[in-house]
Amino acid sequence: MWIEEIQNSKGTRYKYCERFTLPNGSTKKISITLNSNSRYAHKQAIIELQKKQDETLKTLGINKVTTFYDVAMMWLDYTKPTIKLSTHINHELHVKKVFKYLETSTLIKDVTPLVIEGILQQIYYIENLSYSYMRSVFVTIKAIYKHAKRKGIISTVIDFDDVEIKKKPFSHTDIAKRQNKFLDADELKEVIEKLTKHDSRIGLLFEFMSITGLRIGELLALRLCDYDKEKATININGTIQFQYVNSSEDKRGTPKNIYSVREITLCNRGVQILNSIITDNKRRELWFEGYTDNGYIFTTARGNPYDLQFLNRMLKKVHIEGKTLTTHIFRHTHISMLAELGVPLKSIMQRVGHNDPNTTLGIYTHVTQSMQDDVIAKLNTRKA
Structure with a gap:
């Protein structure tokens, strides 16, 4: 002074x-x-x-914040009102993962590219979590840093290009995992049959996923008003947010992104399934006092969208050798079917609501055994 x-x-x-x-x-x-x-x-x-x-x-909105942890908490509070609850929960999980390897007392100026690189290496190489997950955590770290810059807590953002994480080479295990992300025709038939024995409506639900490629949230958000029976189409314009209770107005949220809003034409079997479920819903409304028509198609005995944990428990009752059954495997299976049928990539992207072709190619377009057999058959019939 x-x-x-x-x-x-x-x-x-x-x-x-x-x-x-x-x-x-x-x-x-x-x-x-x-x-x-x-x-x-x-x-x-x-x-x-x-x-x-x-x-x-x-x-200045600084409040003497100097630790990376405090800035992360500020960022979570700042972004929460502007994003979906599911996205906020993912952000919280990413932040929690970062502070598994970083002391909460660490000053933001001490979180250097080398420190960040060490955290990401632990996640990717040591914990053996996926490359995409590691990148998501990295994106969160970047967002926290940018928030600190906007609030005047730091004068410049570090050069994130200095953080180098090389992608691991594919192993035989990785290849097997890719092949295990979808069901072939025989496996799908077996799964649906086994699910139907436990609960016929659940069997129809997952069969419908496999012939439409819907995400589970999109399927459960499907309403009677979204179904055009004459055109045999469904309009995808919402998703179920499992974090909210059934009575919440926010239970049915907006789709994942703008490209997720789309219209899908149903095959004959898809129409049969929807008509069957809708008819059964009407029967329940007439005969069961506890059923309330909330406009949804794939519902529980009370008329509410199914709970994700319940659906996962149903899938755990079914065992297919070498396959881990999740709700998403039916979406993978649908795209694999389309690839096998030779459907153009652009049409596949439109049907599943993708904008980036690399997402479709990298995740969904798996080479099925029948495609490999077809290649061999064509090579065998080729004249010298």
Whole structure:
């Protein structure tokens, strides 16, 4: 703190000045003016300057945040009102994963590219989690840093190009995992038959997924008003948000992205399944007092969309050698069927609601055994 004398017609006044450093490394000058230069005035100046410093930080939205953890919490609070609940939950999980390897007391200035690289290496190489998951955590770290820059907590964002994570080479296990992400025709038939023995409606639900490629949230959000019986089409315009209770108005949310909004033409079997479920819903409404028609098609005995955990429990009752059954495997299976039928990539993308062709090619277009057999058959019949 330093003092500047101010001379005016009323006499001498004293300007108590102080320059303090912001968490981003820049400095800020603050001052107050008093009529005295006494010891008491000095003490009063220190108190008032501290208040002014706190007010300045608060105005800048900094609140003396210096740790990476505090900035991460700020970012979570800031973004929560602007995103879906499911996205916010994913962000929270990513942040939690970061602080599995980083002390919460670590200052943001100490989170260097080398530190970030170490965290990502633990996730990808040591925990053996997927490359896409590791990249998602990396995106979260970047977002936190950018938020810190906007709030003036740091003056510049680090060069994230200095963070290098090389993709692991494909192993035989990886290849097997890719092949295990879909069901061939015989496996699908077996799964549907086994599910039907447990619950016929569940069997129809997953069969419908396999012939439409819908995400589970999209399927459960399907309403009677989305079905055009004459055109044999369904309009995909929503998704079920499993984080909300059934009575919540937010239970039926918007689709994953703008490309997820689409119209799908049904095959004959798809029409049969929908008509069967709709007829059964009407029967339940007439005969079961606990059933409430909420407009949904694939519902429980009470008329609510199925719970994801319940569906996963049903799938665990079915065993197919070498395959892990999830709700998403039926979506993979549908795209594999389309690839086997020779459907153009653009048509596949439109049907499943993808914008990036690499997503479709990298995740869904698996070479089925029948396609391999077809290649061999054509090579065998080729004339020399």
